[in-house]
Amino acid sequence: MQKSFIDYAMSVIVARALPDIRDGLKPVQRRVLYDMHELGIRYDRPYRKSARIVGDTMGKYHPHGDSSIYEALVVMSQDFKKGLPLVDGHGNFGNIEGDGAAAMRYTEARLEQVTQEAFLSDLDKDVVDFVPNFDETEKEPGVLPVKFPNLLVNGSEGIAVGMATSIPPHNLAEVIDATKAYMKNEAITTKELMRYIQGPDFPTGGIVTNKDDLLSIYETGTGKIKVRGKVDVEKGKGGKVNVVISEIPYPMIGANISKFLMDVAALAENKKTQDISDISNQSSKEGIRIVIELRKDADVENFINMLYKKTRLEDTFGVNMLAIADGRPETLGIKGIIKASVDFQYETATRKYENLLARENSKREIQEGLIKACNVIDLIIEILRGSKDRAMAKACLVEGKVDGIKFKSRESRIMAQQLQFSDNQANAILEMRLYKLIGLELEALIREHEETLANIYRYEDILARRDSMAQVIMNELDDIRKKFGRKRRTVIDNCGEAVFEEKKLEEMDVVFLMDRFGYAKTIDLTAYDRNREAADAENKFVFQCKNTGRICLFTNNGQLYTVKVQDLPFGKFRDKGIPIDNVSNFNSSQEELLLVTSQSELNLYRVIFTTRMGMIKVVDGGEFDVAKRTVAATKLQEGDEVVSVIMMKEQKNVILQSKDGYFLRFGVDEIPEKKKAAIGVRGMRLNEGDSIEAVYFTHNAEDTSIHYKSRDLVLNQIKAGKRDGKGTKIRA
Structure with missing residues (x-):
């Protein structure tokens, strides 16, 4: 099992979830792009159905679910997720607000120009190794020959087993400038590289607020980047002020935009602010535009700071630059990523120019043979006419064998014996067409030969001198920068932490109402x-409190839950209210409320606890004045529960009623005061299997009666006893 799990973990880490440091792609992304290249779905050709691309990729290279392949295709086309989209999508490919793409049978796609030119153009030059696919019927590239550090430009996110990667996107032009700077000086420091790469460049824009932390993040490859949305202030109608959000933090992409709108609405509903008069999402294809209309007298700066503090308008992007380097996962800073990319560029350039040099040498050999043949064309024609078959003619051209060939003269035979064409040259001569003998064609052949010699010289120089190869790589980087570079979208700055002064709630008396539901x-x-009459009749708990105070809820499980009064809706008498479960840790399906009161009133009195096993105690109400939302109100024995919690005001007697019909009456002054963490003392001696069923309190001069077993029972007439007594058996 251990071996199987390790094998599975390594498979997920290396072959699924993490990108390769050289091309910045995960296997599924690489396979999709290569399949589109093989299908000929180039940037200058018509779009093809996404279903065709997904099906072909799944059948040839990626034997996993079609949804994962299509999702990879969709993400590579979304310009709000990728700094440099690699796929040109046609149709509904989702949007920044979290709506998903249409089904793959409806959408179409093709490669972007940058993908074709910078990712796939050199695959025919044997620059990378090809490996067998899953069933060894096809070959696929182990890595794409990407010409710039794509891992930094597009970033990456992935969750493997026991590790995850999270790399922010960067600006293409800045990354290329940093790459060139590294190539010119490999001893360059991360700090010097950051003269070129200012920081992340999120496709959604926004503002990075912790510029001073970036050096540490880029050196270690880990850290947290704080991102804020861009907020503008505009004049609204009637002298009102509009706060307009035109750029959002990168982590807010998707469903978090609607969550942000709900959070802003909740601020108004929960009385955190009274400045909001309207919220509208006016976003469109042109970009994000969320408008919050404020009242005339609103403190705009304080409100914006509240949005940063209380909503996801300021968010954190966790950085963990983890990628597959030399076959194993490794966390690297930007210098390490650029170094790996540059080393890969040198490797692919070496293989490319070795391949091109071999091609040019092959062309030179044939060109030299054809030029030489044109100089003795009459002799070659005589050999061809005098030969019985191709093999005889070729033997004469290569080895000078003239046996069996008819010549017009002895001089021709002697000249033919001196011919020494190579095997390739002889084949080219035998396949040469007659129009090649035209004068202009001969001149073109000579010019082509001169060009081939120049190429050979150039390729040999590139391969022999590292400086020459570096210049070639940098020239390619310059071309990519010129064609596909764009201006930075994200602002990098040092912004102080948003300071939000919460307006103090004006203290007032309110009445708390909670119904039986x-x-x-x-x-x-x-x-x-x-x-008053309807409120008292319809509600289980009714009491007066301050709107700045807290409500205390005691349960049969011995727990105390506290709720801020301001968290409860304040409104009209006939408003429904909200379930108390929603604003506290109380769970109505698992426990029962025994006492609900205000914290201020609780502090004035003592509280009497009685449990099912007959334990009883008095606790000072001040002990429950705690800041926590949940505390243990009393300690319980195993299997015990609280049956009564009551504030001790003017009660003189307590009557405990057991399940078996025993009643014990004694004075409340016999109950000792304990701490809330104590179990208490025994209030009534119970028979085996018996338990406390009800607890009643009376005054000395007051006759309180209850209906018990089909008759009225006056509690004050029950024989008085002492605490820890057995009580009196009451029969029907």
């Missing part, structure tokens, strides 16, 4: 006074 809200005192 657990829906809670607050209303003002006048609304409660007008509807």
